[in-house]
Amino acid sequence: xxxxxxxxxxxxxxxxxxxxAVVPPASAAGAGAFVIRNxxxxxxxxxxxxxxxxxxxxxxxxxxxxxxxVPLVFKIEIEVTRxxxxxxxxxxxxxxxxYRITYHALSRRYVVRSLNSGRQASFRSYxxxxxxLGYVNNLPVIDAALLDPDDTYDISIRAVLxxxxxPTGFGLLTSxxxxxxxxxxxxxxxxxx
Amino acid sequence: xKKNRTTKVxxxxxxxxxxxxxxxxxxxxxxxxxFARLHVWLLLFNALAAxxxxxxxxxxxxxxxxxxxRETPGSRLTARLVGMFVLLAVLPVVLVYYFSVQFxxxxxxxxxxxxxxxxxxxxxxxxxxxxxxRTKELLxxxxxxxxxxxxxxxxxxxxxxETLRQQSGASELTLFGQNGRILATxxxxxxxxxxxxxxDEIMLQLRRGxxxxxxxxxxxxxxxxxxxxxxxxxxPGAPQRYLQALFPVAxxxxxxxxxxxxxxxxxxxxxxxxxxLKYSLILTLSLVLLLGLLAAIWGAFYAARRLVxxxxxxxxxTRAVARGDFTRRLPMPARDEVxxxxxxxxxxxxxxxxxxxxxxxxxxxxxxxxxxxxxxLARLSSGVIALDSDxxxxxxxxxxxxxxxxxxxxxxxxxxxxxxxxxFVAQFLDLFKRHADAGDRHWREEIVIGGAGGRRILTCSCTxxxxxxxxxxxxxxxxxxxxxxxxxxxxAAWGEVARRLAHEIKNPLTPIQLAAERLRLRYLDxxxxxxxxxxERATHTIxxxxxNMKAMVNAFSDYARTPQLELRPMDLNRLVTEIxxxxxxGERPFALRLELxxxxxxxxxxAGRIGQMLHNLIRNAGEALEGQSGGEVVIRTRRLRGKVSExxxxxxxxxxxxxDAALLEHVFEPYVTSKPKGTGLGLAIxxxxxxxxxxxxxxxxxxxxxxxxxxxxxxxxxxxARSLLRAARRHKTVVKEGVSHER
Numbered sequence: 047x048x049x050x051x052x053x054x055x056x057x058x059x060x061x062x063x064x065x066x067a068v069v070p071p072a073s074a075a076g077a078g079a080f081v082i083r084n085x086x087x088x089x090x091x092x093x094x095x096x097x098x099x100x101x102x103x104x105x106x107x108x109x110x111x112x113x114x115x116v117p118l119v120f121k122i123e124i125e126v127t128r129x130x131x132x133x134x135x136x137x138x139x140x141x142x143x144x145y146r147i148t149y150h151a152l153s154r155r156y157v158v159r160s161l162n163s164g165r166q167a168s169f170r171s172y173x174x175x176x177x178x179l180g181y182v183n184n185l186p187v188i189d190a191a192l193l194d195p196d197d198t199y200d201i202s203i204r205a206v207l208x209x210x211x212x213p214t215g216f217g218l219l220t221s222x223x224x225x226x227x228x229x230x231x232x233x234x235x236x237x238x239x
Numbered sequence: 240x241k242k243n244r245t246t247k248v249x250x251x252x253x254x255x256x257x258x259x260x261x262x263x264x265x266x267x268x269x270x271x272x273x274f275a276r277l278h279v280w281l282l283l284f285n286a287l288a289a290x291x292x293x294x295x296x297x298x299x300x301x302x303x304x305x306x307x308x309r310e311t312p313g314s315r316l317t318a319r320l321v322g323m324f325v326l327l328a329v330l331p332v333v334l335v336y337y338f339s340v341q342f343x344x345x346x347x348x349x350x351x352x353x354x355x356x357x358x359x360x361x362x363x364x365x366x367x368x369x370x371x372x373r374t375k376e377l378l379x380x381x382x383x384x385x386x387x388x389x390x391x392x393x394x395x396x397x398x399x400x401e402t403l404r405q406q407s408g409a410s411e412l413t414l415f416g417q418n419g420r421i422l423a424t425x426x427x428x429x430x431x432x433x434x435x436x437x438x439d440e441i442m443l444q445l446r447r448g449x450x451x452x453x454x455x456x457x458x459x460x461x462x463x464x465x466x467x468x469x470x471x472x473x474x475p476g477a478p479q480r481y482l483q484a485l486f487p488v489a490x491x492x493x494x495x496x497x498x499x500x501x502x503x504x505x506x507x508x509x510x511x512x513x514x515x516l517k518y519s520l521i522l523t524l525s526l527v528l529l530l531g532l533l534a535a536i537w538g539a540f541y542a543a544r545r546l547v548x549x550x551x552x553x554x555x556x557t558r559a560v561a562r563g564d565f566t567r568r569l570p571m572p573a574r575d576e577v578x579x580x581x582x583x584x585x586x587x588x589x590x591x592x593x594x595x596x597x598x599x600x601x602x603x604x605x606x607x608x609x610x611x612x613x614x615x616l617a618r619l620s621s622g623v624i625a626l627d628s629d630x631x632x633x634x635x636x637x638x639x640x641x642x643x644x645x646x647x648x649x650x651x652x653x654x655x656x657x658x659x660x661x662x663f664v665a666q667f668l669d670l671f672k673r674h675a676d677a678g679d680r681h682w683r684e685e686i687v688i689g690g691a692g693g694r695r696i697l698t699c700s701c702t703x704x705x706x707x708x709x710x711x712x713x714x715x716x717x718x719x720x721x722x723x724x725x726x727x728x729x730x731a732a733w734g735e736v737a738r739r740l741a742h743e744i745k746n747p748l749t750p751i752q753l754a755a756e757r758l759r760l761r762y763l764d765x766x767x768x769x770x771x772x773x774x775e776r777a778t779h780t781i782x783x784x785x786x787n788m789k790a791m792v793n794a795f796s797d798y799a800r801t802p803q804l805e806l807r808p809m810d811l812n813r814l815v816t817e818i819x820x821x822x823x824x825g826e827r828p829f830a831l832r833l834e835l836x837x838x839x840x841x842x843x844x845x846a847g848r849i850g851q852m853l854h855n856l857i858r859n860a861g862e863a864l865e866g867q868s869g870g871e872v873v874i875r876t877r878r879l880r881g882k883v884s885e886x887x888x889x890x891x892x893x894x895x896x897x898x899d900a901a902l903l904e905h906v907f908e909p910y911v912t913s914k915p916k917g918t919g920l921g922l923a924i925x926x927x928x929x930x931x932x933x934x935x936x937x938x939x940x941x942x943x944x945x946x947x948x949x950x951x952x953x954x955x956x957x958x959x960a961r962s963l964l965r966a967a968r969r970h971k972t973v974v975k976e977g978v979s980h981e982r
Contacts, residue, residue: 115513
């Protein structure tokens, strides 16, 4: 459902861009880039743990949106898939760690709140905030007992940044027009014991 | 009908879906989170609907252009209606669109006032200033607490921390070790398990020996002032410790600060999203109006076609009527004025169809009667001619053409007076005038026509047709050729004479001859001198005259005899050549010349009879040339192609003195001859032979001197049949005449 939703969003973006001559194209994304520098898993006490090191450079549009009070949602998506010979690989587990990043103008601090745990931290700069988010340390992914030892599994990870949908009907469109969304490539590797 | 119903259902369904899509799209533009996620689906659906509508419109447009170029009935009216509807729809839509966009643009811009922005900035600055003073104070308080902790013992730490927290008004007070390990903590929240920890960034600053103090929004707890300071150590080498105090920004100050923060950020957010918001609204508005416009144009096509369809049907129906198709019935539209028109049209075509059917039946009946009449007239042996009141020839049957020997078809619809050069017409006009002057409406006269073929006798009866408004509608003239009848009567009489002659005269001739011979045999030798001479001459004369009488009686017998014909296809040219061979050589008083037509096909004849006919004709011509030098007999064959029949003609012509004109019409009658010798049966037998073959014979004097006899024999079956029929008819007439005569 999520992938379908993403595909439709991309389709909508293309449709909107093609069908509206009055709307200028989305502004350049700046020099932003999400790169997964290093990622690996380790099995400990029957659980797979993920460690990752990501370089998260925000695009100019995203920084601008953040500084103007638009919340950003940073998401680390993790998928475990079972390898198959001729058919598509089914997803065994899907995990997402979501964070909401906002700018607090009064304190001039960037607040990072985990949407999974509710924990919150604030940073003096957005670089510091995203450097903090770029380190994944010992994140439990899946219980080894849930995996068939005779099968081969792959794990993949990527980082996604979306402009937070504001609670109006135009959230989606505004996010499309702002051009602040970013995502890294999927990084995939076999899940080894 | 079913297709129309399906189309209507589909159209209603599409319209409902379209309206639902537009309604939902409108809902998403309001603050309805429930529809927010559907926005893209709705956009896609509406865009798809717009594409479908556009496709439908293009299809309609292409169809209309094709119909317009082909000048299909109703296409021009449809185009005009569509143009009008589209103009009526587009103008308001464009106006509404223009003013809506202007309104959106200016309306959204008007939200963002410079003074409001400045006020918010000022409020934020004021809040910061206020909090900055408090921050400094709380830092100093924290540093003071740190110094107090520095002199305390480790065991007293929990109590000290708790005391210090309560005294300082902090909500949470925590002592950390060098590595961030919690040494002691105190919080006003009894359920707190893990105290709020400083971030790496704060720890880094502290390691540099710098205190940290800052406003910090902490989760659900609200705005706090986080103050973290190093705890001084009086023992050399002792691990560094840090004291973190969290002071809530509570009360009125905290509430106002939060409110200013929220308003400021909301305003900044809206300012930042102003353009995308504008674009979103304009896009939604554009899509809604585009859909509305396309639907209106499509509706214009639909409405125009609905309106024009009955008129188009009427136009096609009128064309069909013009082509003569009265079976076309138009479908009934709604019960309005057009419906009334269509109903009237259907009624009109129905009546026209009935009238035409009646006329067709009447015409068919007239044609049938006319054909019947023509058939009757064609089979009449009498000639029938109809004239109108102006004596124009209206109709003439085949028998009339045959009897008069005139191409009457040439004179159809022309005054009969134009043919006054013809003997029959001239005499008829004289008679007609005479009877018209006398006021006769019915009259009967005998007309005698002379000509190269001999004299012909016709009976002519004329009757005025029934009057129309006291004027004679015309005349019917019926005439019969009595020549053949009279001739046949003569032939029959002569046949009877010949038969009786043969029977009554031939029998006593032989005893007379035998008696004369016996007289000679017994008494001739007993006589002498003058008596002997007289006796011999007298008996000789008796015997010779009896011989002559026998020959004459035999000739009559031949004339009366009617043996069975043996018809076989014969080459007439060869037959003529063979007969002519017999006359070559020897001492003949005439020369014989042949002019034969090589295209002459075989003719069904009895060779013996035709040979006899030729012998008779040559002998007859030769006798005419007796005593004349340079006499020549020419035998000519010719193929005659008529409209329906084909004849072979044999002409035997001589250059003798010709036949007396008075004798010419009786030349084929028995016992008519201009020669001192002969029985007078030669040509009568020839005529009989020709008629047995279904042919005709004519004798005429040649313009350059001499006489010629023309014999026509039918070549093909139809001609033969026609000739035999004619002969049979003649025979029947003769028989009837004979019967009536005997009565």
